[in-house]
Amino acid sequence: MKGLLRVANNWRDTAPSARGRTSTAGIEGMFLGLDENRDFLVKRLNAGQDLYPNCDTSIWLRNCTRDIPTPVQGVIKGKIPEWLSGSLLRNGPGSTHVGSYEFKHIFDSSALLHRFAFKNGTVSYQCRFLESNTYKKNKAAQRIVITEFGTRACPDPCNTIFHRFSNVFKWGDNQSDNAMISIYPIGDEYFAFTEYPIMIKIDPTTLETLTTIDIGCLTGIVHHTAHPHVAADGAVFNLATVPKIDGPHYCVVKFPRVDSETGYRYSTDEMFGRMCIVATIKCRWPLHPGYMHSFGMTEHYFVVVEQPLSISLSTAVVNRFKGDPLSSALKWFQDCPTLIHLISRTDGKTVKTFKSDAFFYLHIINQYEEDDHIVIDICCYRDPSMIDCMFVEALQNLNKNPDYAAMFRSRPLRFMLPINCDNPTSGDVENDHLYVSPEKLCDLGCETPRINEFNIGKKYRFFYAISSDVDAENPGTLIKVDTYNKTCKTWCEQNVYPSEPIFVSLPDAEDEDDGVVLSSIIWGGSECENQAGVIVLDAKSWTEIGRAVFVTQSPVPKCLHGWYAAAV
16 A cells, blocks of 8 residues: 555565464455545545545644643533542643754654543643653753654754764663653552653643653663553553563563552552563564554453564664664564464463464553453554554645545454464464454444443453544544444544543443543634533433533644543
């Protein structure tokens, strides 16, 4: 699939090993018939018409120009449930500009924190830039000082070739800590996450930036996911990449919350002090560790989905010397399968490895154990072209690219992994890896999926997501998927763009979907830049209960991920 983007044609590469090659018929079958309108789009392009007139990608490119530290009250439409008492915390891109310089990729944008505070049927809003070291250096210099995922730093005229060489061996000072992806609790504190091995503690009430925790210095971690798991007892688990003598390994890191012998509850600082590695698996390619954005965890297993999108270590080292961004070190091996590893939570050893046709993913929806199977649901793409779609240039030229919708196309797929399948039929196994094919949960593009937090790692029925179909009649759609019946409900409003839907359970909930779903919203068009809102949907009926709308002093961009902090 060819696009107009800078790196789209560089994804596919020769496999580092021919072992385990497989066709892509299974995954491709999940997308059959979805991109048959390309000829129609080309005709529109030749006629000078917009290809995706209903999709306003400028919502990603807005630049917040000032903090809103003092909460402002919203105008209420409908009714905000009075039992809602807490804060919807959000994280995401805040500004693509530093002085006269511009970031090249949305994932590089300066992190902006948002807070929607619910109390007694009212809602207030505030926002602040995350004052990471990177943000402060950029702001002071009025240029991009540190190279980001897709953006090269502006050259420092004082740096010589010797400075660049020495920087290859320094991790901290020249590594971005722009934690603009997500927010998670660790103990009683809240942290902004990125994929570099740092966490930045924030005040959930004022959104002030507090302290930075560098876990790379503590454990040798060079990468971790932006989506840890918070267990029922408060322990936090995350998947990290750790270099070792025999090559890089994926390691599950645990931050224990409760002492297993005394029942003593550790403070957040004590959780960091007792951080330990509880499971390890070697990367399949020593010079190409896989890119990981999320992982799975059930009662007895960790689930590591090793997609064939890797980070070329040799290219990354050269890039670091040259000052080039990490994005150009990503390599996609289309002819190699995706591996799904089951790792025992008891002894940290690999129990089984399955393989699937190659697919790209960012987010796992949920995973659970049932009838000697692990069921894992994933928002899958055919390849990682959607990363290209988030370059600023690509977003600006959306309506000139007839391949854009296909490149961003995802579907929620389910994989059934038999734990005790000792005698599979011949042809289903290669290199001791059982081949598994997916089933489709619904025929809508789904992203930033969330579920009732009580059901994480357990059998569940519903998940909630935003649409990833840019060619839909209304790309700003919220989706509720019934995984039992493979049906879905949608909510949308013209020119409204919701964010990740977060479920909040009723105090006396009986059913899985007894509660509300919160989603921050913005509006398309330049005339609506200085406006933000939050909607409250009845999770069961999927209808709007109420919303709060705020007029702001500067533009509000679309955000990525967040957390509902009760009683904050």
